[in-house]
Amino acid sequence: MKASDQTLPLQNGETLDILFRSHPRARRLKLRYDSVRRAAVVTLPPGVSEKSGLDFARRNSDWLQEQQKAFAGQEFLSPDNFISFLGHDHLILHQPDDAGRVRREDGRIIVGGPAGGFEVRLLNWLKKQARIRLEQAVEEKTGLLGVTCHKIRIGDPGSRWGSCSSRKTLSFSWRLIMTPATVFDYVVAHEVAHLREMNHSPAFWREVDRLVDHATISRRWLRQHGPQLMALQICGKSPAD
Structure with missing residues (x-):
């Protein structure tokens, strides 16, 4: 990916950095918001030239502003907040005397052990639950x-739910565990x-369409x-892969 000093003025008075990525197999211009780089x-x-890419971004500046706003209001997966698990809200609780284990029951996700290492x-x-269901x-x-x-x-690519490499490696975001079961199924x-x-x-x-009937x-x-699920952070820290 090539960084550029190009910036895009938004209607809210802010500016957004533009990064250009050349791809030999791309058939058309594509635009996405990178929540890690905020660009x-x-x-x-x-x-296709960078000028054409910049014009494309300008034409979609309203959408980019919406994405920027969604990620700016980040929420944290910390005690007494809620997390969606397969599309259903669960209250996150911390129980220091619960031997460091994590369990899900009755609409709650209970994290045991000391405060130190809670987010880890x-x-x-969450990654383990995602992997179990993804492998199945x-x-x-x-x-x-x-x-x-x-x-x-299983990782946290920041803006992609999944990808497939030429070596037949399937990569997924752990955040899929927060989506409804049908959406989870579609990404797979x-x-x-x-x-x-x-x-x-x-x-x-x-x-x-052979695999699911709800792709659209x-x-x-x-x-x-x-975007709201991608914006979630663990106790104010950006989760590592």
Whole structure:
């Protein structure tokens, strides 16, 4: 990714840095908001100039401002706050005498042990729950398509819910554990379909539709609610991969 001194004025009087990323397989201009860098990222297809990318960002400045606002109001996953677990709100509780374990019961996520390391225990538990469900969903869907996955990675990429590499490694955000089960299922289906079609062609979407029947609704949910989930932090710290 190439940094640039280009900035984009927004209607709220603030400015937003623009980062350009050239991609040899990109077929069109793409725009996303990077919550880590607090910048707009423009993906340039071969032969498309940064000027065209900047014009594209300008045309979508209202959307970028909405994204900036969503991430500015970050909430923290700390005691006595709520977290969504598979689409259902759960109260986070700290019980120092509970031997350092984490458990979910009756609409609560209870984190035991001392205050020190609270956020690490909570994050590790969330990642573990995400991995358990992701491995199950990937196994099911690769079986349905007759494809194989080399490896599953769980991380916190900042703005992407999932990806598929040319080496058949599927990478997912641990934050998927906060989405409704149907949305979780769709993201897995999307990346598994890439094991057969490494593009977003009509053939790719046919593979997705073989696996789920709610792709459009799930994509809409991610556009509407995804930024808020990406903005969540663990006790004021940005979770590491």
